[in-house]
Amino acid sequence: MPQKEILQFSVSRLEILDAEGNLDADLDPRLPDEKLLALYRGMKVGRAADARMLNLQRQGRIGTFAPCTGQEAVSCAAALAMSENDWFVGAFRELGGRLMRNEPFWQYLVYHNGFEEGNAGHESGRTLPFSVIVAAQTLHAAGVAYAMKYKNEKAAVVVFFGDGATSEGDFHEALNFASVYKLPVVFVCQNNGWAISIPREKQTNSRSLAQKALAYDIPTVQIDGNDALAVYREVRRAIERGYEGQGPSFIEAETYRLLMHTTADDPRKYRTDDEVECAWKNCPLVRFKRYLEDRGIWNDEREAALDESIKQEIDEQVRIFESRRDFKNDALFDNVYSTRHAIIEEQRAMFHENLTLERHNG
Amino acid sequence: MAKLNMVQALTLAMDQEMERDPAVVLLGEDIGPDEGVFRVTAGLWQKYGDERVIDTPLAESAIVGTSIGMAFAGLRPVGEIQFSGFSMLMVAQLEAYASRTRSRTFGRWTAPIVIRMPYGGGVRAMEHHSESREATFAHFPGVKVVIPSSPRNARALLAAAIRDDDPVVFMEPKRSYRAFKEEVPDEPELIPIGRAQVVQEGADLTVISWGAMMRPTLEAVEMVQLERGASIEVIDLLTLAPLDHTTFVESVKKTGRCVVVQEAPRNLGIASEVIALLNEGAFFHLEAPIRRVTNYDVITPYFGRELMYIPSVGRIKRGIEETLDT
Ligand SMILES: Cc1ncc(C[n+]2csc(CCOP(=O)(O)OP(=O)(O)O)c2C)c(N)n1
Ligand SMILES: [Mg+2]
Numbered sequence: 240m241p242q243k244e245i246l247q248f249s250v251s252r253l254e255i256l257d258a259e260g261n262l263d264a265d266l267d268p269r270l271p272d273e274k275l276l277a278l279y280r281g282m283k284v285g286r287a288a289d290a291r292m293l294n295l296q297r298q299g300r301i302g303t304f305a306p307c308t309g310q311e312a313v314s315c316a317a318a319l320a321m322s323e324n325d326w327f328v329g330a331f332r333e334l335g336g337r338l339m340r341n342e343p344f345w346q347y348l349v350y351h352n353g354f355e356e357g358n359a360g361h362e363s364g365r366t367l368p369f370s371v372i373v374a375a376q377t378l379h380a381a382g383v384a385y386a387m388k389y390k391n392e393k394a395a396v397v398v399f400f401g402d403g404a405t406s407e408g409d410f411h412e413a414l415n416f417a418s419v420y421k422l423p424v425v426f427v428c429q430n431n432g433w434a435i436s437i438p439r440e441k442q443t444n445s446r447s448l449a450q451k452a453l454a455y456d457i458p459t460v461q462i463d464g465n466d467a468l469a470v471y472r473e474v475r476r477a478i479e480r481g482y483e484g485q486g487p488s489f490i491e492a493e494t495y496r497l498l499m500h501t502t503a504d505d506p507r508k509y510r511t512d513d514e515v516e517c518a519w520k521n522c523p524l525v526r527f528k529r530y531l532e533d534r535g536i537w538n539d540e541r542e543a544a545l546d547e548s549i550k551q552e553i554d555e556q557v558r559i560f561e562s563r564r565d566f567k568n569d570a571l572f573d574n575v576y577s578t579r580h581a582i583i584e585e586q587r588a589m590f591h592e593n594l595t596l597e598r599h600n601g
Numbered sequence: 602m603a604k605l606n607m608v609q610a611l612t613l614a615m616d617q618e619m620e621r622d623p624a625v626v627l628l629g630e631d632i633g634p635d636e637g638v639f640r641v642t643a644g645l646w647q648k649y650g651d652e653r654v655i656d657t658p659l660a661e662s663a664i665v666g667t668s669i670g671m672a673f674a675g676l677r678p679v680g681e682i683q684f685s686g687f688s689m690l691m692v693a694q695l696e697a698y699a700s701r702t703r704s705r706t707f708g709r710w711t712a713p714i715v716i717r718m719p720y721g722g723g724v725r726a727m728e729h730h731s732e733s734r735e736a737t738f739a740h741f742p743g744v745k746v747v748i749p750s751s752p753r754n755a756r757a758l759l760a761a762a763i764r765d766d767d768p769v770v771f772m773e774p775k776r777s778y779r780a781f782k783e784e785v786p787d788e789p790e791l792i793p794i795g796r797a798q799v800v801q802e803g804a805d806l807t808v809i810s811w812g813a814m815m816r817p818t819l820e821a822v823e824m825v826q827l828e829r830g831a832s833i834e835v836i837d838l839l840t841l842a843p844l845d846h847t848t849f850v851e852s853v854k855k856t857g858r859c860v861v862v863q864e865a866p867r868n869l870g871i872a873s874e875v876i877a878l879l880n881e882g883a884f885f886h887l888e889a890p891i892r893r894v895t896n897y898d899v900i901t902p903y904f905g906r907e908l909m910y911i912p913s914v915g916r917i918k919r920g921i922e923e924t925l926d927t
Pocket of ligand 2 (some may be wrong): 401402429430433
């Protein structure tokens with residue numbers, strides 16, 4: 240019996256606005272001006288907020304954090320493509336997108352200053368808190384999507400994770416689950432080239448990360464993740480597919496982590512300055528600004544005004560963050576369980592007694 | 602003899618064990634060129650290369666599962682879990698395979714692996730980076746759990762763990778990683794696993810602790826001794842499973858009073874087991890109820906509040922004083 244080919248797979252790559260600002264007009268999602276401006280502002284806010292956090296961290300005013308500089312296009316354009324009803328399920332490198340989803344920056348700072356209060360989020364948001372455990376959130380996304388389908392809600396779930404996350408079992412389990420039940424999940428892999436010190440080529444022997452979805456028969460694409468227009472277009476299409484009951488989609492967004500893994504990391508131990516310098520030339524903000532200028536809706540004057548307004552906004556958020564002093568010492572006892580229990584309350588009393596004695600004895 | 606901090610002492614142990622036995626290999630996330638996020642594998646990748654210092658893909662279950670397979674085939678793998686908070690992802694491999702392989706095959710197959718991981722709080726780390734879950738691992742029969750407290754015993758215990766024929770979860774108190782230096786002999790040194798150490802002898806009360814709590818415990822003991830002239834015996838458990846109950850039972854038979862200090866939450870901790878064993882072995886020698894100074898049964902606090910929850914020198918001191926006064 241001759242062996243015959245039964246299946247064929249391929250992976251394509253999409254780029255709409257390249258690093259030099261050249262546009263493929265056929266693929267341009269032709270966003271209205273106000274959306275384009277909102278996207279640019281979102282990316283600029285993400286960048287500026289990151290820079291401010293680095294400052295605050297160096298001054299000891301917040302703790303360790305994972306900078307997002309260079310990756311703004313992914314989470315911001317995805318946030319723009321989402322409706323309020325869609326779910327934003329992040330890891331820890333989506334600052335710009337989170338702020339566009341109206342998560343207050345001051346709360347983000349509270350979290351990074353070591354207080355769980357920063358996770359409380361805003362009122363009605365469908366934005367899940369930080370997920371530090373790599374890849375775990377991909378399964379939560381599949382679960383949320385199952386619930387949306389079950390409840391017949393028109394809502395998709397956009398979940399973010401890194402290149403490193405694709406090595407975890409949870410990631411594969413999530414893809415499989417979402418595909419088996421045809422769930423409205425948009426898997427967005429922020430391939431930033433590195434998982435701490437492990438380069439993408441050593442993380443997996445696969446030639447692309449996009450192809451991992453093929454094993455689960457999930458439609459997949461690789462895009463230039465620094466091209467906000469490509470991110471927008473693909474996330475939007477994937478959300479629509481989800482709404483139409485066509486199941487999950489996968490997007491490998493190639494970007495680059497321009498700064499350290501976290502502020503506790505020293506990237507010079509494992510990558511060259513040359514590589515980083517080169518990557519700065521691909522900055523997602525630069526090409527987007529040029530695109531706006533080419534459309535005649537942007538100039539230096541507007542840029543200066545935007546910078547000033549962002550600075551004021553961030554100053555104000557930092558002020559709110561620093562004015563927050565109402566953290567209860569015993570807050571950890573409040574939410575161990577949904578109801579109070581004598582044994583925990585006895586420990587709370589013990590905790591207070593210990594704190595009082597501590598203060599008393601200096 | 603060189604003065605080393607705990608990180609350097611652990612590196613020394615691995616280096617010497619790798620020199621001694623070509624079956625020893627290291628595997629973990631970022632342990633190669635990056636030398637581990639705490640630099641515990643500093644210089645080892647440079648010295649032993651890719652094949653013996655394996656920078657793994659990002660997958661904890663894979664680190665432990667492949668370690669088990671390597672051990673089946675004669676290697677002596679030493680896996681690193683980057684922070685103990687991520688160790689829960691490999692628990693299925695540890696519990697279902699590593700812990701019981703010897704038992705279910707009557708010794709035909711064994712899993713002599715070491716799983717190293719930094720644990721504990723007090724270093725202003727991110728969420729999931731400050732847990733103390735030694736009791737979780739100690740609850741798996743067949744798994745040995747070791748926690749050093751100083752550079753010298755860290756080196757000697759890690760070398761012993763690597764030579765041990767059973768799976769060892771080796772938890773490193775990261776708060777003590779660079780907190781102090783100690784003379785560590787150049788020649789390989791071993792501390793037998795399964796033995797506690799009497800750190801100082803005393804007649805009036807026994808304090809039992811381990812890991813990062815040893816430093817504040819010793820500080821509190823010294824203060825009480827100075828202020829009250831009390832004579833206090835101090836025991837460092839070093840191995841949490843299997844427990845060296847003989848050492849602490851004999852001690853408490855002598856002193857009649859005991860305080861156990863534990864960084865982990867209170868419920869079902871190692872302290873609970875120590876007290877149960879003392880109840881069985883030394884009850885009629887007790888002159889006061891045994892006290893435990895522990896964290897509380899709350900989710901490990903993020904760093905903004907952690908120091909209010911982790912036992913402090915003051916709390917340990919009060920625990921000792923109250924037990925002396927009862
Ligand atoms: C389960 C788990 N293992 C290990 C870590 C430690 N860690 C945090 S981020 C990271 C690398 C993640 O790489 P990637 O998925 O590419 O995301 P990136 O950091 O590049 O955004 C590692 C190993 C973790 N947080 N969770
Ligand atoms: Mg990455």
